Amino acid sequence: MPSGSARILSAETPLLEARRLTRRFGALVANDAIDLAVRAGEAHALLGENGAGKSTLVKMLYGLLQPDAGQVLWRGAPAALPDPRAARALGVGMVFQHFSLFDAMSVAENVALALDVPEPLPRVAERLAAVSSAYGLPLEPAREVWRLSVGERQRVEIVRCLMQDPRLIILDEPTSVLTPQEAEGLFGTLDRLRAEGRAVLYISHKLEEVRRLCEAATILRGGKVVAACDPRAESAASLARMMVGAEVGAARRADRGDAGPVRLSVHALSLPPDEPHGIGLHDVSLDLRAGEVLGIAGVAGNGQDALFAALSGERAAPAADRIILDGAAVGREDISARRRRGGAFVPEERLGHAAAPAFRLSENALLAGHATEGFAPGGLVRRSRLLGFVDRVTAAFDVRKGPRDPEARALSGGNLQKFVVGREILRGPRLLVVCQPTWGVDAGAAQVIRQAILDLARGGAAVLVISQDLDELLEITDRIAVIFHGRLSAATPTGWTTREEIGLLMGGAATAEAT
Amino acid sequence: MTLLEAILLTVITASTPLLIAAIGELVAERAGVLNLGVEGMMIMGAAAGIAVAITTGSSAAGVAAAILAGMALAAIFALLVLGLATNQVAAGLALAIFGLGLSGVVGAPFVGVPREGIGKIAVPWLSEIPFLGPVLFRQDPFVYASFALVIGVAWFLGRTRAGLVLRACGESAAAAHALGFKVLRIRFLALLFGGACAGLAGAYLSLVLTPFWTSGMTSGRGWIALAIVVFASWLPWRAVAGAYLFGGVTILQLHAQGAGVPVPPQAMAALPYVITILALVLIMRARGGGSAAPAALGTPFVPDR
Numbered sequence: 001m002p003s004g005s006a007r008i009l010s011a012e013t014p015l016l017e018a019r020r021l022t023r024r025f026g027a028l029v030a031n032d033a034i035d036l037a038v039r040a041g042e043a044h045a046l047l048g049e050n051g052a053g054k055s056t057l058v059k060m061l062y063g064l065l066q067p068d069a070g071q072v073l074w075r076g077a078p079a080a081l082p083d084p085r086a087a088r089a090l091g092v093g094m095v096f097q098h099f100s101l102f103d104a105m106s107v108a109e110n111v112a113l114a115l116d117v118p119e120p121l122p123r124v125a126e127r128l129a130a131v132s133s134a135y136g137l138p139l140e141p142a143r144e145v146w147r148l149s150v151g152e153r154q155r156v157e158i159v160r161c162l163m164q165d166p167r168l169i170i171l172d173e174p175t176s177v178l179t180p181q182e183a184e185g186l187f188g189t190l191d192r193l194r195a196e197g198r199a200v201l202y203i204s205h206k207l208e209e210v211r212r213l214c215e216a217a218t219i220l221r222g223g224k225v226v227a228a229c230d231p232r233a234e235s236a237a238s239l240a241r242m243m244v245g246a247e248v249g250a251a252r253r254a255d256r257g258d259a260g261p262v263r264l265s266v267h268a269l270s271l272p273p274d275e276p277h278g279i280g281l282h283d284v285s286l287d288l289r290a291g292e293v294l295g296i297a298g299v300a301g302n303g304q305d306a307l308f309a310a311l312s313g314e315r316a317a318p319a320a321d322r323i324i325l326d327g328a329a330v331g332r333e334d335i336s337a338r339r340r341r342g343g344a345f346v347p348e349e350r351l352g353h354a355a356a357p358a359f360r361l362s363e364n365a366l367l368a369g370h371a372t373e374g375f376a377p378g379g380l381v382r383r384s385r386l387l388g389f390v391d392r393v394t395a396a397f398d399v400r401k402g403p404r405d406p407e408a409r410a411l412s413g414g415n416l417q418k419f420v421v422g423r424e425i426l427r428g429p430r431l432l433v434v435c436q437p438t439w440g441v442d443a444g445a446a447q448v449i450r451q452a453i454l455d456l457a458r459g460g461a462a463v464l465v466i467s468q469d470l471d472e473l474l475e476i477t478d479r480i481a482v483i484f485h486g487r488l489s490a491a492t493p494t495g496w497t498t499r500e501e502i503g504l505l506m507g508g509a510a511t512a513e514a515t
Numbered sequence: 516m517t518l519l520e521a522i523l524l525t526v527i528t529a530s531t532p533l534l535i536a537a538i539g540e541l542v543a544e545r546a547g548v549l550n551l552g553v554e555g556m557m558i559m560g561a562a563a564g565i566a567v568a569i570t571t572g573s574s575a576a577g578v579a580a581a582i583l584a585g586m587a588l589a590a591i592f593a594l595l596v597l598g599l600a601t602n603q604v605a606a607g608l609a610l611a612i613f614g615l616g617l618s619g620v621v622g623a624p625f626v627g628v629p630r631e632g633i634g635k636i637a638v639p640w641l642s643e644i645p646f647l648g649p650v651l652f653r654q655d656p657f658v659y660a661s662f663a664l665v666i667g668v669a670w671f672l673g674r675t676r677a678g679l680v681l682r683a684c685g686e687s688a689a690a691a692h693a694l695g696f697k698v699l700r701i702r703f704l705a706l707l708f709g710g711a712c713a714g715l716a717g718a719y720l721s722l723v724l725t726p727f728w729t730s731g732m733t734s735g736r737g738w739i740a741l742a743i744v745v746f747a748s749w750l751p752w753r754a755v756a757g758a759y760l761f762g763g764v765t766i767l768q769l770h771a772q773g774a775g776v777p778v779p780p781q782a783m784a785a786l787p788y789v790i791t792i793l794a795l796v797l798i799m800r801a802r803g804g805g806s807a808a809p810a811a812l813g814t815p816f817v818p819d820r
Contacts, residue, residue: 064693084695085695100690100694102683102687102691102810113680113694
């Protein structure tokens, strides 16, 4: 707490300073002599691609990881951070990227767990209500977390952090799961926190957001600090250049004529949720034409999984004529039958759903292509054909790997994503359904994947992209529809709509007339 | 004593060891550890209990030894699944087999040695109530202990901060760790409690129910205790219902056999198991297929330090 500090702070003494902080994992140097200084009342951005070392750094600042070398200074004095408790006692709070909430417990219980000085539950609920209304973060203390939307869950995380009265708040990619309007609400809260003299360390991929919000930035690449700058004096392109170390272009859209005939048609499709707390589909209809890219926007957990499962054939539709592919009613067909008709499907989760982690790439190619690619004539696997296919995917999509045929889990996220997308695109499908094509993938790989999707559509395939990344959808789609609570809005041409309109639909506005 | 009173008394004695073992396993599972070795810990409790009670002549020493034996086996299990992060199912099955084997060695010198069982304690005043008094308040100390355990565990899990932290470890070890809780230490303590309860349940078998040693005398009660935890959907009070359902059917089928019901005795003896499975299926259906299990149950946790 600030009152406990006898040290007189000059205006120049940073609130928190990391000096030559180093952390190794085996042979990998995740953080190599990182220097970082965050001042009181400052919003400081921490930028970098996946694997640049941002998460490792903040975990050390929060006491979750111990540095191998270097030290952390708090208000100019060396600080030991053996565990998160010590960090919280200093005044460091953290809001995690993957929510660290307990789904089966109430909001108040979740908050009570994070308090270092135990308080009886009714008192916690009372304080929680006070803090949440003071910062404009409305919450119901008695509600169980699994009933909350993603945005509300994040509010719980933030309120939980604020209950400790932190001087420095670390936010790890807080807006990646929010609608634009929810993100605006968060920025309002952050402005308020800074006005109270609290510092914010802000990790994000979204460069425009950082330029708007932060007055200082530290940029990491490959575990090293490559630049410290004022993001307001930079452009998004120059920040991206520093992160990646090379120019990053946008995917090129080819001018296309009118879209072709309807290839995929979904009529009034409803599906019950497949788990107790899940979301199903209600009366979903869409038409997808050849040569067109249709985007499905929406906050995570609004029925995207059910929609993907229904389209791919992982879950059968209630009746065959709910899903029409090239004039054939395929609603009751399984995934292999739909693949034989020219379908290709890339699920959201690359490790565990799109690919079996402990299988080699060739074996994963067999899993996806056994029905269509002639990998196993007469039931016997032809290894040479599989390896040839893997080599073609590798070459076409620049999949970087050590051995020729490694296990799927040995690849980095971006390279595995290039492989699972490439595996489907190289088959030359007539229909591609892809979920979160570039989630957690660095800028270079994302550009390769987006370009491949556009090229496929230009070649006459119909492409459906389900994504939470609105920027991506605005960049590559021809039309956009929004899914909310299992209902799909009507699709609008991408050029005719705005971020705000889509954001409102993502938050559930106007779904009544959309269905 | 009427026949009804006699039946109720035997139902209570048949249900008590199940309840004690189940409540211990329930705590371990709420912390996120699936210990399938209840049968092994229970029978080690039975063997150690009777061995020490006969050697020292003290029932109290026997009970203490039974609890310690259950905890010792739980500690071995903890070393495997917490320290070395091995598969909990495999380690639990191994623990059950290990306990059955070791108990045979420990109990061998005491086979058939008769011993006076632990007597019943009448609660003054309350035991004088007609009908209810003799059934509820003239029981052995284990019965009182079993209900004290249920009340204590229900209060601990639902009302205390420590119980909240324990449940948090069972919901998401990674999230609990991120908040700074010592997940492995909490799980270790929960396992020790489960072992102590299983040992105590074993002592009930060898010191009260049938006060002598025969190998394999738990005869599957440890497995039933595991089923009761699922049956109870991990709630302490429902474990009472589960234990007494199973114990009740066990006793009633005995009486039915005694009364000459024309059903093969083997089929009758299987009845409690059939009823338990049926009840489990019905509960699952009523819940719509979902599970009330702690979300992190059975998942090993290795902190990345």
